[in-house]
Amino acid sequence: MADLSLAFFSLVLLFLSLSLLIFLAFIVRPHTVKVPIKNRHVFITGGSSGIGLALAQLAASEGAQVSILARNTIRLEEAKESIRLSTGRDVAIFSADVRDYGAVKKAIEEAGPIDVLVCNQGIFVPQELETQDIEEIKFMIDVNLTGTFHLIKAALPGMKNRADRGPGSIAIMSSQAGQVGIYGYTAYSASKFGLKGLAEALQQEVIGENIHVSLIFPPDTETPGFAEENKRRPQLTSILAASSGSMQADEVAKKALNGLKSGDFIVPCNFEGFFLSIATTGLSPQRSFRMAFVEVIAAGILRVVGLCFQWNWYGSIEKFLAEKK
Ligand SMILES: NC(=O)C1=CN([C@@H]2O[C@H](COP(=O)(O)OP(=O)(O)OC[C@H]3O[C@@H](n4cnc5c(N)ncnc54)[C@H](OP(=O)(O)O)[C@@H]3O)[C@@H](O)[C@H]2O)C=CC1
Numbered sequence: 054m055a056d057l058s059l060a061f062f063s064l065v066l067l068f069l070s071l072s073l074l075i076f077l078a079f080i081v082r083p084h085t086v087k088v089p090i091k092n093r094h095v096f097i098t099g100g101s102s103g104i105g106l107a108l109a110q111l112a113a114s115e116g117a118q119v120s121i122l123a124r125n126t127i128r129l130e131e132a133k134e135s136i137r138l139s140t141g142r143d144v145a146i147f148s149a150d151v152r153d154y155g156a157v158k159k160a161i162e163e164a165g166p167i168d169v170l171v172c173n174q175g176i177f178v179p180q181e182l183e184t185q186d187i188e189e190i191k192f193m194i195d196v197n198l199t200g201t202f203h204l205i206k207a208a209l210p211g212m213k214n215r216a217d218r219g220p221g222s223i224a225i226m227s228s229q230a231g232q233v234g235i236y237g238y239t240a241y242s243a244s245k246f247g248l249k250g251l252a253e254a255l256q257q258e259v260i261g262e263n264i265h266v267s268l269i270f271p272p273d274t275e276t277p278g279f280a281e282e283n284k285r286r287p288q289l290t291s292i293l294a295a296s297s298g299s300m301q302a303d304e305v306a307k308k309a310l311n312g313l314k315s316g317d318f319i320v321p322c323n324f325e326g327f328f329l330s331i332a333t334t335g336l337s338p339q340r341s342f343r344m345a346f347v348e349v350i351a352a353g354i355l356r357v358v359g360l361c362f363q364w365n366w367y368g369s370i371e372k373f374l375a376e377k378k
């Protein structure tokens with residue numbers, strides 16, 4: 054009797070799961086897409102260092118025609134040389150500050166129509182809001198958020214007229230600190246959370262042009278920028294950020310490129326990031342019905358896991374403050 058009801062229960066569960074899967078397969082939007090990069094123009098900002106440089110290297114090695122943009126001309130030249138040495142391909146370099154819309158527009162016009170735009174430039178100077186200079190706060194918002202607006206606005210007219218009319222991509226570098234607020238990152242997290250709103254709305258606006266938006270969420274990553282950040286990172290920031298394992302720039306570049314090529318809207322980069330993305334997905338679009346299924350099934354339990362992380366983080370903060378006294 055018990056066996057029979059167990060069998061019946063399993064059957065009902067299987068039926069419900071299958072129905073959900075089939076339902077999701079019909080309704081998930083936008084439709085799946087593949088964005089090729091071979092022989093296409095990939096324009097990467099912050100391409101002279103760290104994650105951006107690794108991405109430029111990888112895209113060039115896969116046969117893309119790569120352009121990189123950053124401020125410092127010497128570092129751009131060095132990046133160009135290192136990509137030429139490792140891939141045998143020439144990249145175009147553009148010196149501009151993303152905060153200057155005129156300069157961004159000029160660089161993008163010179164570069165020619167873009168197939169894949171990667172907005173990766175970013176700065177991170179962690180500090181508690183109370184003691185951080187207002188200028189530094191604005192600097193982070195200007196480079197990370199407003200700079201991304203400048204880039205997309207300048208690139209869109211050309212992207213709409215891209216030569217092959219194949220699927221285009223706008224990939225935006227966020228951070229796990231753009232999925233959850235972390236001590237010491239008030240300005241940085243705000244700039245990265247802002248990118249999510251931008252990306253969600255933008256995807257609806259450009260879907261008609263066959264352009265696909267990806268948001269990439271790396272954890273701490275070994276880069277020149279990260280080495281700088283570490284010189285002044287509050288201890289608590291480092292303690293909480295260590296909840297997610299750190300990565301190498303070329304590993305992040307690989308995840309980012311694969312994500313944008315599959316048109317994934319949310320692109321996590323490591324194990325913790327996978328769960329973090331499901332826990333914070335909200336109303337983001339999802340193309341994969343399998344991932345949508347995982348999201349639905351895991352939502353409740355991941356909220357519990359998320360609350361456990363908060364319990365742990367507030368415990369760390371309490372302990373740190375008590376020791377300081
Ligand atoms: N490293 C990490 O731990 C993580 C990084 N990220 C994000 O990844 C992205 C890349 O980070 P990472 O590789 O570490 O950074 P790096 O500091 O190593 O490189 C930053 C790049 O952005 C360029 N850049 C900075 N400011 C501007 C500007 N105003 N205009 C144009 N270009 C600019 C830099 O060149 P130049 O100075 O010459 O302008 C450089 O090429 C950032 O958006 C960051 O927030 C996300 C999660 C973790």
Ligand SMILES: CCCCCCCCCCCCCCCC(=O)[C@@H](N)CO
Nearest residue numbers: 177228229230273294296297328332359
């Ligand atoms: C429910 C499941 C939860 C899973 C675990 C959550 C772990 C969150 C850790 C957040 C780390 C933020 C690092 C930011 C790195 C960064 O951007 C700086 N290095 C500046 O660039």
